[in-house]
Amino acid sequence: MIGILEAIQLVKENSKPLLIETTKPIEKSGSYKLYKDVFSPINMPPFRQSAMDGYALYLHDSLSYNLVGEIKAGDSHQPILKKGEAVRIFTGAPIPDTANAVMMQEKVLVKGSQITLESQININHNIRPIGEQVKKGELALKKETKLTPAAIGYLCSLGINNVSVFKKPNIAIVTTGNELVEAGEALDYGKIYESNSKMLQNALYNLKCYDVSIHKVEDDYDKTLSKLNEVINENDLVIISGGISVGDYDFVGKALEELKVEALFYKVKQKPGKPLFFGEKNDSLVFALPGNPAAALTCFYIYVYIALQKMMDNPDVELPRIKAKSASKFIKNGDRPQFLKAIYNDGEVSVLEGQSSAMLQTFAISNAFVYMSEDLSNIEIGDTVEVVLLPV
Structure with a gap:
């Protein structure tokens, strides 16, 4: 078992930009x-373009002009103006080659086919030249x-x-567990609805990673081995949910070992999310997350998030951490560092009830973690605490 900082460093060192x-x-x-x-x-623009609704002019010394036509955006005809002539024109419309200024309509008096300007206008005024943005x-x-x-x-x-x-990473999510059924199916005794795959998929979508596939595997060693071999060979990143602990039907660790996935770490001194695996095989990264939903999502934000940012060559690889005043009390059990689901607002943070690794109810309304280090046993109201801000 390793510490959080060492685990984060190993993820950083072993996650490389794809550059494909x-x-x-x-x-x-x-x-x-x-x-x-x-x-x-x-x-761009590909032609001389009017920047205003108004009148395209062939300038002369007088303020009066003869109105001889109209050009709308999208028109392709090209009237030839004489000095002292004008055409009604609209924003984005092509300007006749013989026109050399556009007067906005608010500064023009119109009487029949005659227009009078409020004042003289400079040459090329309100004309967007060819290639003004880019040539x-x-x-x-x-x-x-x-x-x-x-x-x-x-x-x-x-x-x-x-x-x-x-290229962005293509990602496989693999869920394990005979007890899991899909939403919409009958919930027989002993079964629970599977939530981790959709939860993790949407966390990935929130990070603009859309090439995501979901796979379900039963608690069977041969099927687990076959499915993991398939997804590791076909994806840049594999996220496994459940089956990484030490129960009789937890086959993920054994399968990864047989597939010769190099274990970079297994088990992190933290709560929630202690049974976390990170490894690699060839050019694929593998995370095996705890099956408990809150633990899985916590590990995603603290570790998988970093790997994704590195793979996409983004500069900010960790979620932002700030200091805030605690608006609540909390007593930590045990000596493991802990990530507490919390709500942060305007310099103040409140730790929520229901910190169990199996519970998503409070996670659903949280926007932050309060991080309690190993040597911190309790939090009092008014204490300054470390806060990890979650993506929104």
């Missing part, structure tokens, strides 16, 4: 990072840029529909 290229449709590339520089295939062949976005909604919109505006990005 893959192609994604632009609409499914959100939160990925660009694998290579993207150069613009077009000028054809110029760098649009650098390699490793994270694709935010704005970045995706920008690339779409350049006509780009597929992008080369860094």
